[in-house]
Amino acid sequence: MTPETASSFIDIHPPVAEALAAGRPVVALESTIITHGMPYPDNAAMAANVETIIADEGAVPATIAVVAGRIKIGLSDAEREDLAQAKDAMKLSRADLAFAVAEERTGGTTVAATMICAHLAGITVFATGGIGGVHKGAETSFDISADLDELARTPVIVVSAGAKAILDIEKTLEVLETRGVPVIGYGSETMPAFWSRQSPFRAPLTLAAPEGIARLHMTRQALGLQGGMLVANPVPVADEIPSAEMAGYIADAQKAAATGGVSGKAVTPFLLGKILELTGGRSLKTNIALVENNARLAARIAGAL
Ligand code: PSU
Ligand code: MN
Numbered sequence: 001m002t003p004e005t006a007s008s009f010i011d012i013h014p015p016v017a018e019a020l021a022a023g024r025p026v027v028a029l030e031s032t033i034i035t036h037g038m039p040y041p042d043n044a045a046m047a048a049n050v051e052t053i054i055a056d057e058g059a060v061p062a063t064i065a066v067v068a069g070r071i072k073i074g075l076s077d078a079e080r081e082d083l084a085q086a087k088d089a090m091k092l093s094r095a096d097l098a099f100a101v102a103e104e105r106t107g108g109t110t111v112a113a114t115m116i117c118a119h120l121a122g123i124t125v126f127a128t129g130g131i132g133g134v135h136k137g138a139e140t141s142f143d144i145s146a147d148l149d150e151l152a153r154t155p156v157i158v159v160s161a162g163a164k165a166i167l168d169i170e171k172t173l174e175v176l177e178t179r180g181v182p183v184i185g186y187g188s189e190t191m192p193a194f195w196s197r198q199s200p201f202r203a204p205l206t207l208a209a210p211e212g213i214a215r216l217h218m219t220r221q222a223l224g225l226q227g228g229m230l231v232a233n234p235v236p237v238a239d240e241i242p243s244a245e246m247a248g249y250i251a252d253a254q255k256a257a258a259t260g261g262v263s264g265k266a267v268t269p270f271l272l273g274k275i276l277e278l279t280g281g282r283s284l285k286t287n288i289a290l291v292e293n294n295a296r297l298a299a300r301i302a303g304a305l
Helices: 014-022 032-037 042-056 077-085 097-102 111-121 146-153 169-178 210-222 243-259 264-278 282-304
Strands: 010-012 026-029 060-067 070-073 090-092 107-109 125-127 157-160 183-186 205-207 229-232
Touching (some): 010 014, 014 060, 026 282, 032 060, 032 090, 060 111, 070 097, 111 125, 146 169, 157 282, 169 183, 183 210, 210 229
Parallel strands (some): 026 060, 090 107
Antiparallel strands (some): 060 107
């Protein structure tokens, strides 16, 4: 899968390489959630737990990051712990992935960059928390995540808990539809909203089993349709924060971002940090629970493939 020109920049962790060579299930994991999405030490614990969950489901986890210019497909425990504590890690999307490689920098890969790296390594299934999308106010800020374009072009199945409710979910769904990305509510006809099981919007498509998701992916491949798919897996009932309650926190965080003049790639980390503060840590607990839930489903999809 890896083009010869790319392989010299990539280190595939031995257990991942073995699984790929043997055709056993592998699940990619992103690392911006580690470097920019959660505080230490919760980020380190979350990153280790999701790997265990994937292994318990019979798949091999591959956390993807750039470490000193090397694209890492799977990290050792020590590398993962170092990344969780790194102070100067970049946030890497399609626009800056090659910069970090060329300049020998270290960074967490976003959904977009993780999809690129997973595909280079021949990994088809990827678990995250929430994808980036169209930000509220995008009609003036033009802030639309590169994750959406990546879903349109790179054939990786992304398992998420939907789009964060800090985004404009309706516009995010519109862009995904325009760009030809299947969005599948997992066991739900409603689009989940990250911390909450329900948004006001319908899931464009619904499937209730990993086998169905695997079949859809293979059908798209067989038809020569490009790009990936987004699976929107609602957070477990026991861990959700209902949307009515989240709305107030989100509005306050957005006000703080506007007052502080926060812009560009700092917006998502700022809002997540602010909401963590406003919910007294409860949003973080929910965030961890939904990532674990997504890791489990991703491992089952990888198994079905
Ligand atoms: N969801 C989280 N925490 C995160 C992110 C998503 O709970 O840190 C990250 C993902 O890596 C996603 C990125 O790809 O935020 C989107 O950033 P932007 O909006 O700048 O494209
Ligand atoms: Mn953005």
